[in-house]
Amino acid sequence: MLAPVVAGVDGSVESLAAAEWAAHEAVRRGRSLRLLHVRNRSPRRGEAAAAQAAERRLARQVLRAAEERVLAVRPEVRVYDEQVEGPASAALLKAVGDAEPLVLGSRGLGRITGLLVGSVALEVVAKAAAPVVLVRAGTAGEAPGxxxxxxxxxxxxxxxxxxxxxxxxxxxxxxxxxxxxxxxxxxxxxxxxxxxxxxxxxxxxxxxxxxxxxxxxxxxxxxxxxxxxxxxxxxxxxxxxxxxxxxxxxxxxxxxxxxxxxxxxxxxxxxxxxxxxxxxxxxxxxxxx
Missing domain, CATH: 3.40.50.12370 (Rossmann fold)
Known part of the structure; x- marks a missing residue:
């Protein structure tokens, strides 16, 4: 089975742009698209069951919004989604090994000059053993051709x-x-x-x-x-x-x-x-x- 294109989504406009870019790439490569959301970036021991359930519902909303976005631009893409436990950088680095490639949102330069707003993306790029694509809002690209x-x-x-x-x-x-x-x-x-x-x-x-x-x-x-x-x-x-x-x-x-x-x-x-x-x-x- 061919490895999917994987897009990390967190509900931000940048991650939606990354999902859209990944959908185009999946169609180009003839692969499926996996939308990945990392729950609870800093898991707390003994967290209440109600809070965990609320987090799962929020994750489902994030994934649904991303799926709607990608199907609006590439209705033919084969898409599925997944929720995993954090922390985010560790979960995304694990996903890199199964991705072709891994696609993340990037906010570029923030108001604090010289700092990349998105430390998780920067850490993943620095440690990943496979290609990672960073996409900003407004740069998702167009359909093939x-x-x-x-x-x-x-x-x-x-x-x-x-x-x-x-x-x-x-x-x-x-x-x-x-x-x-x-x-x-x-x-x-x-x-x-x-x-x-x-x-x-x-x-x-x-x-x-x-x-x-x-x-x-x-x-x-x-x-x-x-x-x-x-x-x-x-x-x-x-x-x-x-x-x-x-x-x-x-x-x-x-x-x-x-x-x-x-x-x-x-x-x-x-x-x-x-x-x-x-x-x-x-x-x-x-x-x-």
Whole structure:
């Protein structure tokens, strides 16, 4: 049985947008849609039976609203729902293993500058061993074949990752969309050039060299996906800023997240952290080692 697309729903407008996006994705992939609500984010021992029953009724209302939303936009989707016990981050991380992919609502930048409003989503992205898509309200996208906007892929040509590239090419194929692969580079600082390094190469020449590197990285995937149109782009600038700017016209932004075995608390890298806060389109975060 094919793994379902899973959408976490909590009644917020962001989670409804995530459910809608997930419905479109389920139809694209020919999979069912599982709507997941986590009850009682901080379970209390000995909680009264009446309070537990009220919480189950509220969860049922949340799930019913999400189901109505997805069936309004994708009546053909095969949808079922489930309530599970919290805490939310642990329940969602467990669901990741059975999802293709897991989709969550994201509120982006809040009024407290620099903080992601949605710590559960951020924790799940940092720890998940499978792709997680974050969707903001108003960015749920359109039905397959109607938008035709690019899938944007952030590529570090010095450390390319097959899992990230495969997800992006497949996303573009499913949407019949163009894949725009973007690599950001920075001109070397003359003060940091080492002996024998060429510091007089012009920026256009550097750009052409980075473009050749990018083309080489993508060639094997272009061969695997001959029907996907690919636009290779290199820009002089910081990766996060370049991706956020390019994402304003994209249907989906795909970035990688390196998983580590270090004992400190998992967290996303600076580029991934910036784009999931600021990008104006859904963001797929694909983990890799």
């Amino acid at each position: 109607t938008g035709r906007r690019d899938v944007l892929l952030g590529v570090d040509v010095t450390e390319p990752c097959d899992e990230v590239l495969a997800f992006a090419f497949e996303a573009a194929r499913l949407r019949h969309a163009r894949l725009r692969a973007l690599h950001a580079w920075r001109a070397p600082d003359p003060l940091t050039l080492g002996p024998g390094e060429v510091g007089l190469v012009s920026d256009p020449e550097r750009a052409e060299e980075w473009l050749r590197f990018l083309s080489a990285v993508l060639q094997v995937w272009r061969d695997k996906y001959p029907d996907v149109e690919v636009l290779e782009t290199v820009v002089d600038g910081k990766p996060a800023g370049a991706l956020v700017k390019a994402a304003s016209g994209a249907d989906l932004l795909v970035v990688g997240h390196r998983l580590t075995d270090r004992p400190r608390a998992p967290r996303t890298g600076p580029v991934t952290h910036a784009v999931i806060q600021q990008a104006g389109c859904p963001v797929a975060v694909v983990p890799h080692h």
